[in-house]
Structures are given as C-alpha cells and as structure tokens.
Amino acid sequence: MSSTVLYMSMSLDGFIAGPNEGPGNGLGDGGDRLHDWALRSEVTGVDRQVVDEMMSTGAIVCGRGTYEPANGWGGDHHDNVPVFVLTRRPDAQQPQWPNVTYVADVESAMSRAKAAAGEKDVLVHGAGTAQLAVAAGVLDELEIHLIPVLLGEGRPLFEHLGAGQRELEQVRVLGGSEATHLRYRVRR
Amino acid sequence: MSSTVLYMSMSLDGFIAGPNEGPGNGLGDGGDRLHDWALRSEVTGVDRQVVDEMMSTGAIVCGRGTYEPANGWGGDHHDNVPVFVLTRRPDAQQPQWPNVTYVADVESAMSRAKAAAGEKDVLVHGAGTAQLAVAAGVLDELEIHLIPVLLGEGRPLFEHLGAGQRELEQVRVLGGSEATHLRYRVRR
Numbered sequence: 241m242s243s244t245v246l247y248m249s250m251s252l253d254g255f256i257a258g259p260n261e262g263p264g265n266g267l268g269d270g271g272d273r274l275h276d277w278a279l280r281s282e283v284t285g286v287d288r289q290v291v292d293e294m295m296s297t298g299a300i301v302c303g304r305g306t307y308e309p310a311n312g313w314g315g316d317h318h319d320n321v322p323v324f325v326l327t328r329r330p331d332a333q334q335p336q337w338p339n340v341t342y343v344a345d346v347e348s349a350m351s352r353a354k355a356a357a358g359e360k361d362v363l364v365h366g367a368g369t370a371q372l373a374v375a376a377g378v379l380d381e382l383e384i385h386l387i388p389v390l391l392g393e394g395r396p397l398f399e400h401l402g403a404g405q406r407e408l409e410q411v412r413v414l415g416g417s418e419a420t421h422l423r424y425r426v427r428r
Numbered sequence: 429m430s431s432t433v434l435y436m437s438m439s440l441d442g443f444i445a446g447p448n449e450g451p452g453n454g455l456g457d458g459g460d461r462l463h464d465w466a467l468r469s470e471v472t473g474v475d476r477q478v479v480d481e482m483m484s485t486g487a488i489v490c491g492r493g494t495y496e497p498a499n500g501w502g503g504d505h506h507d508n509v510p511v512f513v514l515t516r517r518p519d520a521q522q523p524q525w526p527n528v529t530y531v532a533d534v535e536s537a538m539s540r541a542k543a544a545a546g547e548k549d550v551l552v553h554g555a556g557t558a559q560l561a562v563a564a565g566v567l568d569e570l571e572i573h574l575i576p577v578l579l580g581e582g583r584p585l586f587e588h589l590g591a592g593q594r595e596l597e598q599v600r601v602l603g604g605s606e607a608t609h610l611r612y613r614v615r616r
Contacts (some may be wrong), residue, residue: 252443252572252596252612253586270593374578384440386574388596388612390562392589398441401580405458408440408576413608415601422608424440424576 242354243327243380244301244373246364247294248397249274249419251387255394256367266309268394274387277419286414290383290421297321298360299353300371301346306366312337317363322356324349331336346372350379367397374401379426382408430499430542431568432489432561434552435482436585437462437607439575443582444555454497456582462575465607474602478571478609485509486548487541489534489561494554500525505551512537514557534560538567555585562589567614569598573607 241392250256251274258268267274277287300323306326315337317323322342326349330342343349350373353362364373373379384397412423438444439462448457455462465475488511495513501523505511511528514537518530531537538561541550549569550563561567572585600611 252570252610253589254584258593259591269591269600273593359511382440386610388598390586390589391591391595392586392594393591396442398578398580400434401441401578403447403457403581405446405461406578406580408578410576410603410606410608413601413603418598420598420601420610422440422574 241296242357242359242361244350244354244364244378245297245364245381246370246373246381247385248365248367248370249278249387250397251389251391251394253392254396255391256397257395258391259393261395270391271394273389273391274385275408277385277387277416285417286421287416287419290385290414290416293361294363294383295319296360297363298322298357300365301326301349301353301369303327303369303427304363305338305368307324311417312340315339322353324353326372346376347378354416367395367399371400374398374406374426377426377428381411381426382422383426384413384424385416386422387419396428399421430486430545430547430549431486432538432542432550432552432566433569433571434558434561434567435573436545436555436558437466437573437575438585439577439579439582441578441580442584442586444585445583446488446579447581449583452492458579459582461577461579462573463477463571465575465604471500473605474609475604475607478573478602478604481549481573482506482551484548486545487549488493488553489537489541489557490553491515491557493556495528503527503551503593510541512541514560533534534564535566555583555587558581558585559588562594562614565614565616569599569611570612572610572612573604575607 408424
C-alpha cells in the first residue's frame with residue numbers, strides 16, 4: 241500500500257538548514273553539509289539504496305519553501321511524477337510546469353498525491369510540510385538521514401508541533417558512509 | 429585513554445524532558461517515555477551493553493538540574509565513583525555526601541573528573557552541562573539514546589550552542605529493543 245514518507249537530512253541537533261537562509265543561500269550557512277552524503281560523486285551502498293527508494297516514489301508533496309529554492313526542479317524532480325506544492329493561495333498563480341499542482345491544504349495534497357502514486361510511495365519534503373502533515377495525522381512514515389554535525393542554529397525540522405506525545409515505530413536503521421538512515425512509521 | 433562521554437536519552441524531535449518540569453515532575457510531562465528502554469524490568473542485548481558501559485565509568489559530571497531531581501542518587505550513582513556537580517555558587521553550600529564535589533566551571537569539573545576516573549571514562553549527564561561542555565570544547569564523545577517518539581515540547585538537549593558547525597565522527601550505531609544508540613566522537 242502506498243505510504244506518505246518524509247525524507248529529510250537533519251543534523252544531530254535537529255536542523256535541516258543552517259542560519260541565514262535566503263535567495264542564493266537556500267540551505268542556510270553550512271546547510272550544504274547535510275546533503276554531502278547524497279551529492280558526492282559516487283553514492284554507494286546503503287546511501288545508494290535510500291536514494292534509489294526516494295527516486296522510485298510516484299508523487300511528491302512539498303511546500304514552497306522547498307520548491308522555490310530548488311527552482312521547481314525544472315519541472316521534473318524524477319520520472320516526471322506529479323508534484324503537489326502546498327501554498328496558502330493556490331489560485332493566485334499558475335504553476336510553471338504541467339506536472340505541478342498548487343494545493344491549499346495538506347490533507348488534499350496528500351490524498352491527491354497518494355491517488356496519483358498508485359502503488360508507489362509519496363515523497364514528502366520540507367519542514368513546514370512535515371509539521372502540518374504530522375499535526376493533521378496524514379504522514380505515514382519518516383526517513384531521517386541523521387548527519388553527524390551540530391549546526392547550533394538554523395531551521396529545525398520539528399517545531400510548532402505543540403505538546404502531545406506522538407509514538408513512532410522504528411522500522412529500520414541503516415548506517416551509511418556518513419548519514420545514519422532512520423526509518424519510522426507513525427503509530428495510529 | 430579516558431574520555432568524557434555524554435549519555436542522554438532524546439526524542440526524535442530533540443527533547444530530553446517533556447514540558448512542565450518541576451518538583452515531582454523532574455522529567456516533565458511524558459518525559460518518562462524517554463527512559464523506558466533502560467528502566468524496564470529486564471534490560472537485555474545491546475541496551476544492556478550500553479547501560480553496562482555507562483555504569484562502568486569512573487566519575488560523573490552533571491549539573492544541579494540533573495543532580496537535584498535525582499536526589500543526588502542517594503550519594504552513590506554507581507560504585508561510589510566521585511560526582512562533580514556544576515553549580516554557579518560552589519561555596520554557598522556543602523554537598524550532602526562525601527563523594528560529591530560542587531564545581532563552578534565545566535573545564536575544572538571535566539579535568540578533575542578525568543583525573544579521578546583514571547583509565548575509565550567520565551559519564552556526563554544533563555542538557556545544560558552538555559551545552560557548556562560542547563561550547564568549551566571539553567566534551568569528547570556523545571552516546572545518544574534516540575527514542576522513537578515526538579514530544580512536541582519540552583527541554584531540548586541542544587540549544588544555546590550558537591552558530592558554528594561542529595563536526596562529529598559517528599563511531600557506532602546499535603539498534604536496541606526500542607532506543608537507537610548513536611555514538612559520536614567530537615572532531616577537534
């Protein structure tokens with residue numbers, strides 16, 4: 241069955257981007273460090289396995305904070321799968337590419353992405369989207385690439401969740417060349 | 429050679445205690461959850477291994493925020509090893525037990541603990557102490573017990589570090605019955 245899976249690289253102190261994010265500095269100061277494991281010239285072993293899994297998803301849900309700094313991946317993240325972009329005002333503007341749809345709420349984005357993905361999983365990207373999806377109970381799994389670095393400041397993956405314990409089931413741990421890939425299922 | 433090693437249980441969203449910490453609620457709301465893996469009636473396998481390593485350290489450094497809610501472990505954390513407690517005013521009060529010494533700064537606490545521990549490692553406990561030790565460059569290793577839960581609010585392990593990338597070397601990953609035990613060495 242198709243699952244919605246958050247894929248995020250995170251520092252041990254919980255950041256997915258460094259401080260001073262902005263145009264031309266989309267990952268913030270030092271944020272590139274979090275993606276070294278996936279962007280090196282040769283990605284092998286379990287790192288390769290995890291990238292391949294991510295690239296075999298059947299649809300994408302992300303926020304504008306992920307989509308825009310990436311320039312919409314030129315309209316094709318991988319295999320021309322549909323991309324659902326969360327935005328507060330989906331009617332204000334037309335997306336630039338045919339595979340991209342602007343959606344106002346995370347529940348619709350997730351259900352439309354699942355329908356589009358068929359048997360495949362849905363790739364979820366972005367801290368804001370993750371927070372909304374966890375809060376709305378529409379995130380099925382998390383694949384966290386935990387990076388052995390302390391950034392000290394930056395954009396946290398988990399904030400604004402509010403008090404209230406959410407149990408996860410750890411379903412896999414893979415030790416990559418640098419990142420540790422931690423897979424969790426959200427318990428319902 | 430003796431290393432100073434931070435042992436802490438942390439939720440996936442980075443908390444070492446839940447919200448509303450206070451007298452009688454030392455771990456905050458839901459914070460007990462983080463210690464289930466170590467406090468169950470039978471601790472076995474790699475969980476046992478990690479507890480045994482922690483309990484074979486030769487000295488302890490912690491803050492009052494850890495020491496006082498634990499009632500000073502009755503003066504004996506394990507094997508009567510010396511305990512160095514960080515406090516802003518070490519002369520204001522005498523410790524209640526002979527193995528306990530109040531110390532004003534983290535550098536002195538760490539070097540005295542290392543001297544006392546001889547060949548053994550030093551067990552470091554507490555978020556405030558961890559932050560001071562990382563900032564001062566006197567923490568050698570971290571053993572994080574990562575717990576599959578999101579607490580949403582509480583006391584973060586890593587805060588007040590300030591910007592500036594601190595590289596770690598991941599030296600071990602052990603998948604316990606519930607916690608994932610992540611061992612890092614601080615790169616110098």
